[in-house]
Amino acid sequence: MKALxxxxxxxxxxxDCVVFGLHGDTLKVLILKLKKIDKWALPGGFVAATEAVDTEAARMLKDRTGLDHLFLQQFHLFGAVDRNKVSDIRNFVDxxxxxxxxxxxxxxxxxxxxxxxxxxYAKVxxxxxxxxxxxxxxxxLKELPSLIHDHREIIAKAYQVLKRDLNYQPIGYNLLPDKFTMPELQAVYETILEKKIDRRNFRRKMLSFDILIATDEVRTGGSHKAPILYKFDEQKYQAAMVGGLVSLW
Amino acid sequence: MKALxxxxxxxxxxxDCVVFGLHGDTLKVLILKLKKIDKWALPGGFVAATEAVDTEAARMLKDRTGLDHLFLQQFHLFGAVDRNKVSDIRNFVDxxxxxxxxxxxxxxxxxxxxxxxxxxYAKVxxxxxxxxxxxxxxxxLKELPSLIHDHREIIAKAYQVLKRDLNYQPIGYNLLPDKFTMPELQAVYETILEKKIDRRNFRRKMLSFDILIATDEVRTGGSHKAPILYKFDEQKYQAAMVGGLVSLW
DNA sequence: TCTTTATTGTGTCAATATGACGCAATTATA
DNA sequence: TATAATTGCGTCATATTGACACAATAAAGA
Structure with missing residues (x-):
């Protein structure tokens, strides 16, 4: 957290970046253990005077995870006066x-x-x-240790926005492999929302969004019927990112 | 745009604040004519070192419009390197x-x-x-003049986010009078979305959200049946702001 | 080889929600 | 007192949703 x-x-x-990782059926957050202080922090950093803020966020994510071309959603500016909790810092010095x-x-x-x-998670x-x-x-997400500054609040807000965004944005691109099965996509939703969804109704709704293309391949390996592999229709996926999946009015 | x-x-x-004003059936934006430069700008300013960013935004809005306790939605940080278009500024100096x-x-x-x-609009x-x-x-909104910096882009984004937000957030609190009619509320939606909605279906859906309380008063004055006055159920309105009006999953 | 197990693709059906519209009620004005 | 305008309430056909049945099939075990 020091300027270089x-x-x-x-x-x-x-x-600050809140990197959610899907690890089986658990939603995890990437945090860093600080060197001197017995607290954790979000991956983050500062903005070079010559770079766009969005670019710098992508760079930090790449530096920490090695991952590129991810969907990075800017979600909030935290601007409280004492968000760094100066009294805590004075204590560390004392x-x-x-x-x-x-x-x-x-x-x-x-x-x-x-x-x-x-x-x-597996790609990192x-x-x-x-x-x-x-x-x-x-x-x-449910077992966060002591975090520096307002980073706990930032994570809470990120999770709230992520869940909200699932209501009108697609998810999965550059998160799932290029080809993926319907159960794999469903697991993303269930893990984030912490909620079981009927797989037949999930399929029906997801297909109705018209952003998936069924390939002629299946995923073998399980001792059961091999599920069909889908890929995203990138055009329609991007359109849904902008225009939303559903509209109330 | 100079620091004081x-x-x-x-x-x-x-x-920067994008203040949308409902003027009859037109959606307008509050802009300021700059003193020396023949361009317009959004109301805005700088953040005092001793104040929270949200607080400062509210202060600016009050300074410009006299309005207080408004719902101010933080929606994006614009952080491109040359968002102030330095070459334009050099020209102004030249x-x-x-x-x-x-x-x-x-x-x-x-x-x-x-x-x-x-x-x-009428309150300002x-x-x-x-x-x-x-x-x-x-x-x-459709007749914006030449704006400084990236302010045109900011307005476009604000409008996009506002329309999106109508899909999961209620609107009207501290915008409509304390008591308002269903047609008045509908006009808010129609003006923002630029779209006619069937008044009977609008009523049904709006009432289904369970955020309105019908009073026993009506609004007289028009030469037609006097519409019922409603007020917001503040508890449920706030709950809907956080949890959303509808959920996909 | 033949079951068994697990899980998938497809489909059904009742309940609910939506879109389009009819009609009587009521307010101010002519 | 009639008229014009617009509201509250309701209907109905259609679309969507939630809950669930059943056959298909890939791998593993008997």
């Missing part, structure tokens, strides 16, 4: 957990623009910590 | 439209966090220009 090249950094602004200089940096006011992404070999962190961990 | 007290301002960050010092300020990189609000007596602008105007 302050002179080249857009001032007062940070980026207890000599961090140096006075480090405390000075951390006590500066930053507003943070937050992005979320949903990634395939080993998340890479940044200069300020020791190691990374995928943590179940 | 740079030393007390959070650096590199501005706020043509001596603005001073070199003013050009210097305008050419600095700022990211802007944008909010939208929908207000009752006379919008007040700020120090950088000559006068304000409610401009129909």
């Amino acid at each position: 090249h302050l002179e080249k950094i857009h001032p007062g602004l940070s980026i 207890q000599q957990i961090i140096s006075a200089a480090e405390g000075e940096v951390l006590a500066q006011r930053f507003v943070t623009i937050s992005y979320y992404a949903v990634v395939d 070999q080993a998340p890479t910590p940044d200069y300020s962190s020791e190691f990374c961990e995928w943590c179940p | 007290h740079l030393e007390k301002i959070h650096p590199g960050l501005s706020i 043509q001596q439209i603005i001073s070199a010092a003013e050009g210097e300020v305008l050419a600095q990189r700022f990211v802007t966090i944008s909010y939208y609000a929908v207000v009752d 007596q006379a919008p007040t220009p700020d120090y950088s602008s000559e006068f304000c105007e409610w401009c129909p």
Whole structure:
């Protein structure tokens, strides 16, 4: 959480990424263990003076996960005055957990623009910590440890927005493999929404959105009927991202 | 668009507000005519170092419109590198439209966090220009003049998000009077969506959301049957703001 | 090879929701 | 007192949804 090249950094602004990982039927969040402080943080960083904010968010995600071309959704700017909890930082300095200089940096006011992404846990070999962190961990959403600043609030908001977005946006592109089965897609929804959906009704509704193309292949391996592999109709998928899947009025 | 007290301002960050006004059946946007430059701008400003970003957005809206307690929706951070179009600014300086010092300020990189609000045009007596602008105007969404920076893009995005939000959020609170009729509420939707809705089906759906309470009063004055006055069930309205009106899954 | 098990694709059906519209009631005005 | 305008309430055919039945089939075990 320290600026590397302050002179080249857009001032007062940070980026935080909430990276959701689907691990079986559990939704996890990528967090980083800080080096000196006994707390965790979201992957994030600062914006180079010469780069667009969206570009920088994508770069950070790539640096941590190795993943590229992900769907990164900007969802909120957190701009409370004491969102970095200056009294906590003073305590860290008093207890000599961090140096006075480090405390000075951390006590500066930053507003943070937050992005979320949903990634395939299996595609991320080993998340890479940044200069300020020791190691990374995928943590179940329900078992978050003590987080620095307002990062717990950021994660809560990200999860709320993600669930809301499922009501009008498709999901799965660059998250599932190019070809995937209906049960695999359903698992994405069930994991995020923490809710069982009737598989026959799920199929019917999903197909009605007209964003899937059935291939002539199936996924073998299970000791049961081999499910059909689908792919996204990229055109219609993108159209649905903009125009929404359903409209009330 | 110039900082008043740079030393007390959070650096590199501005706020822009897209204030939609319902004027009969037309959706208008509040814009400010700049003093020296022959362009228009969104109401906005900078964030005091001692204030939350949301608070500052509300303050700006109150300064311009006199309106308080509005629903202000933060919707996007615009963070492109050249969103202030530095080449345009250099031209203004070259043509001596603005001073070199003013050009210097305008050419600095700022990211802007944008909010939208929908207000009752009739409640705003006379919008007040700020120090950088000559006068304000409610401009129909379809007839926007030349705007500074990326403000046209900001308005387009605001309108897109507003229409999207109507699909899962209620609208009308602090926009309509405390008591309002069903046709008045419907007009809000029709004006924003630019779409006629069957009044009988609108009523049925709106009532099904269970956020309205019928009073025992009616609105007289028209030469026709007096419509019933409704008010919002504030509890359920707020719940719908968080949880959404409908859910796909 | 022949079951068995697990899970998929397809389809049914009652209940509910939606879109399009009819009609009597009622308010101010002519 | 009639007229015009617009509202509240209701109908009906059609579409959508939720709950569930059943045959098909891929792999594993007997």
